[in-house]
Amino acid sequence: MSITPDQPSEVSRRTLLGRAAAAGLLATPAVSLLGACATSTSDEGGSKAETGTKSATNPLGVKEDAPLEVVIFNGGYGEKYATDVHQPLYKKAFPKAEVKHQATQAVSTVLQPRFASGNPPEFVNNSGEKLIDFGSLVADGQLMDLTELWDAPSVDDPNKKVRDTVVPGTVEAGSFNGKPYVLYYVSTVFGIWYSGKLFNDNGWAPAKTWSEFTALLDKIKAKGITPYGYAGANAAYYQWNVILTHAAKIGGTDVLKNIDNLEDGAWQQDAVKQAAEAWAEIGAKYVDKSFEGLKHTDVQLRQNQYKLAFYPSGDWLEGEQKKDTPAGFEYQLMPVPSLSASDKLPATALRATAGEGYFVSAKSKNPRGGLEYMRQMLSVAGAKGFTEVVKAPTVVTAGSEGFAFPPGVASSQAALKAAGQDVFNLYFDGWYKELDTEARTATNELMFGRIKADAFVERIQKRADAIKKDSSVAKFKR
Amino acid sequence: MRHGKYPFVIGFLFVPVTLYVVFVIAPYAQAFQISMTNWRGLSAPQWVGLDNYRRLLDDGSFWKAVQHHGVLLLALPLITIVIALFFAFLLNVGGRSVGGQRQGVRGAKFYRVVFFFPQVLAVAIIAVLFQMVYRPNESGLINGVLMKIGLDPVLFLVKPNLALWSIIAVLVWQAVGFYVVLFSAGMASIPGEIYEAAEMDGASKVTLFFRVTLPLLWDTLQVAWVYLGIAAFDAFAIVAVLSVDNGGPDGATTVLAVEIYRNAFVYSKYGYASAMGVALFFLTLTFAALTLRLTKRESVEY
Numbered sequence: 001m002s003i004t005p006d007q008p009s010e011v012s013r014r015t016l017l018g019r020a021a022a023a024g025l026l027a028t029p030a031v032s033l034l035g036a037c038a039t040s041t042s043d044e045g046g047s048k049a050e051t052g053t054k055s056a057t058n059p060l061g062v063k064e065d066a067p068l069e070v071v072i073f074n075g076g077y078g079e080k081y082a083t084d085v086h087q088p089l090y091k092k093a094f095p096k097a098e099v100k101h102q103a104t105q106a107v108s109t110v111l112q113p114r115f116a117s118g119n120p121p122e123f124v125n126n127s128g129e130k131l132i133d134f135g136s137l138v139a140d141g142q143l144m145d146l147t148e149l150w151d152a153p154s155v156d157d158p159n160k161k162v163r164d165t166v167v168p169g170t171v172e173a174g175s176f177n178g179k180p181y182v183l184y185y186v187s188t189v190f191g192i193w194y195s196g197k198l199f200n201d202n203g204w205a206p207a208k209t210w211s212e213f214t215a216l217l218d219k220i221k222a223k224g225i226t227p228y229g230y231a232g233a234n235a236a237y238y239q240w241n242v243i244l245t246h247a248a249k250i251g252g253t254d255v256l257k258n259i260d261n262l263e264d265g266a267w268q269q270d271a272v273k274q275a276a277e278a279w280a281e282i283g284a285k286y287v288d289k290s291f292e293g294l295k296h297t298d299v300q301l302r303q304n305q306y307k308l309a310f311y312p313s314g315d316w317l318e319g320e321q322k323k324d325t326p327a328g329f330e331y332q333l334m335p336v337p338s339l340s341a342s343d344k345l346p347a348t349a350l351r352a353t354a355g356e357g358y359f360v361s362a363k364s365k366n367p368r369g370g371l372e373y374m375r376q377m378l379s380v381a382g383a384k385g386f387t388e389v390v391k392a393p394t395v396v397t398a399g400s401e402g403f404a405f406p407p408g409v410a411s412s413q414a415a416l417k418a419a420g421q422d423v424f425n426l427y428f429d430g431w432y433k434e435l436d437t438e439a440r441t442a443t444n445e446l447m448f449g450r451i452k453a454d455a456f457v458e459r460i461q462k463r464a465d466a467i468k469k470d471s472s473v474a475k476f477k478r
Numbered sequence: 479m480r481h482g483k484y485p486f487v488i489g490f491l492f493v494p495v496t497l498y499v500v501f502v503i504a505p506y507a508q509a510f511q512i513s514m515t516n517w518r519g520l521s522a523p524q525w526v527g528l529d530n531y532r533r534l535l536d537d538g539s540f541w542k543a544v545q546h547h548g549v550l551l552l553a554l555p556l557i558t559i560v561i562a563l564f565f566a567f568l569l570n571v572g573g574r575s576v577g578g579q580r581q582g583v584r585g586a587k588f589y590r591v592v593f594f595f596p597q598v599l600a601v602a603i604i605a606v607l608f609q610m611v612y613r614p615n616e617s618g619l620i621n622g623v624l625m626k627i628g629l630d631p632v633l634f635l636v637k638p639n640l641a642l643w644s645i646i647a648v649l650v651w652q653a654v655g656f657y658v659v660l661f662s663a664g665m666a667s668i669p670g671e672i673y674e675a676a677e678m679d680g681a682s683k684v685t686l687f688f689r690v691t692l693p694l695l696w697d698t699l700q701v702a703w704v705y706l707g708i709a710a711f712d713a714f715a716i717v718a719v720l721s722v723d724n725g726g727p728d729g730a731t732t733v734l735a736v737e738i739y740r741n742a743f744v745y746s747k748y749g750y751a752s753a754m755g756v757a758l759f760f761l762t763l764t765f766a767a768l769t770l771r772l773t774k775r776e777s778v779e780y
Binding site for chain 2: 115290434
């Protein structure tokens with residue numbers, strides 16, 4: 001400490017340079033700083049949870065005046081359904097309770113620190129690009145077991161359990177290793193979408209078999225319209241979804257179960273390989289090469305401009321594109337066509353699931369309030385209100401009765417009905433995010449002609465094997 | 479004024495040093511600690527020792543990212559400095575002589591402002607801007623023109639062997655302006671008499687540049703090299719916003735920061751991501767130390 005104003009030090013260029021380098025160095029790995037917030041978590045949480053007395057109107061034993069914090073993902077469905085429908089329902093049941101509403105577009109950014117510090121909100125709509133990985137939440141014991149909710153009497157009919165008021169598969173969709181942790185609320189049907197108007201004007205009919213499909217694509221191509229496409233830049237999973245749906249139709253639903261359960265060689269099953277081969281050919285012949293560099297919004301817009309015929313997606317597509325869809329466009333859903341007569345499932349089979357996840361934090365102050373909030377959501381009034389606000393069907397069977405859906409959702413609901421029992425789902429992308437990333441990358445490689453089907457299944461299998469061996473990843477079975 | 483010197487100094491240093499320790503040093507130390515755990519960002523972390531580092535060794539994407547930093551480390555400073563030097567030379571001493579004073583090319587002042595524009599824009603805006611420039615169809619800035627004149631579009635960010643260079647081009651474009659200004663300042667401080675004397679001896683412009691300008695700019699060049707090297711270890715924002723499939727196609731443009739982000743915030747592997755952060759820390763440290771050692775050479779005093 002000999003440097004004083006009356007004895008100026010020699011700051012040479014070298015030392016200055018050294019210091020500049022050090023400063024830059026410290027600024028660089030800033031990302032690691034982001035991860036470095038407090039890790040000091042108290043694990044006691046649940047013990048101080050508020051409870052009340054159970055009664056006929058309060059079967060879950062909610063403490064009547066305990067406040068409830070609700071966090072809603074402000075995405076495709078907005079937040080209005082929560083503030084205008086569900087929260088008033090809760091307030092009506094528990095007038096003394098204060099409901100605190102918060103909406104965000106980055107769930108993980110806002111909530112991850114609160115979980116880390118042991119003070120999570122009661123009720124969370126965990127969705128969107130920045131959702132918190134469900135697998136990690138379950139593995140760390142952050143989620144409230146929903147068994148009690150599903151077994152509670154429903155709001156509308158005390159003789160009926162909540163689990164009997166929803167479409168079959170809803171409880172399973174949100175289950176991890178057989179325990180229900182997540183409420184998936186919105187009924188979602190996947191398929192390949194086209195414009196009813198474009199097809200009517202040209203006299204085209206949706207295809208049921210593979211030869212019909214390729215013949216149709218040829219006709220579309222001759223018209224100067226891109227026959228088929230998806231967005232490689234950020235939405236490649238729309239396409240692996242098609243390939244795996246196809247694989248399930250070829251080889252039966254166990255194909256997907258094996259994949260979800262990380263069985264050895266699950267990705268190398270014949271059905272997956274056949275589906276990959278078929279779609280690689282579609283990629284080579286009918287997909288515009290530039291789509292690999294486009295985002296889903298760009299590609300969806302091209303379909304609205306009648307420059308693209310077929311686009312794979314879930315039935316949120318119609319609502320998402322509402323602003324850009326020209327009048328009379330008429331979204332229609334076509335299930336993935338069957339490959340050959342020896343397919344295990346009929347042409348009408350499709351992937352459908354419940355989407356949009358909601359959970360109750362086990363370590364919050366008022367988890368019973370969170371469960372009750374879900375019970376209110378699953379009431380007929382809650383479901384009807386949701387459908388009226390966002391124009392999407394919920395998992396509550398009685399909730400969409402008599403509602404006039406727009407053409408796209410109407411067509412997907414009709415397809416779902418036509419599929420009957422042949423409805424299946426897959427889970428690995430929610431359980432193992434890394435496998436999802438690998439499948440996306442491999443799908444782009446396959447569809448844009450850089451690898452063949454063999455290499456496609458091989459590289460994803462390799463990653464699946466690595467995840468299976470990785471002791472730091474929580475494993476799930478169904 | 480020797481009396482009470484320490485309280486005075488400590489009084490001034492207390493606040494900045496505390497802030498620095500709390501917001502820089504402590505998180506750094508904690509990153510080292512987290513890298514030895516399997517923390518998922520939610521509950522208390524569990525100690526796993528060096529497992530994360532062992533895993534790094536056979537993580538393909540990690541090594542791909544390191545390799546890309548190698549390319550960036552060579553290409554980014556080299557290209558940027560060459561271009562910036564060329565422009566700075568033109569702007570300062572590339573024109574004719576007026577009254578014995580070397581001048582820049584005509585309109586030098588205007589160009590200097592224009593060159594600096596990219597530096598004023600936020601990195602994210604530049605990335606979004608170049609999304610439009612590189613867009614692979616008729617609505618792209620470059621491909622729109624190419625397709626109008628009947629050529630096939632160039633898939634800048636999609637072709638695996640072109641994607642990284644497309645990213646580097648953006649980084650260079652963004653950096654050049656600042657270094658033109660930096661070198662200009664350096665050149666301005668070189669006394670005019672040296673140029674005058676050299677010219678009288680019949681030195682051409684090329685000789686002037688290599689025998690006079692370059693040696694006298696050595697210190698500034700060194701600063702530029704270190705800064706650009708550190709920038710080459712970053713590149714996060716451009717890659718995250720611009721590249722397809724987050725560092726794709728198939729990892730062709732990925733960098734460490736993107737991998738760290740992915741592991742932490744997508745896979746919820748905060749422990750593993752921290753291990754990558756620590757690796758990046760040591761890579762950057764090694765680079766800075768090496769550069770300072772290698773470029774150590776007597777500077778010319780004037």
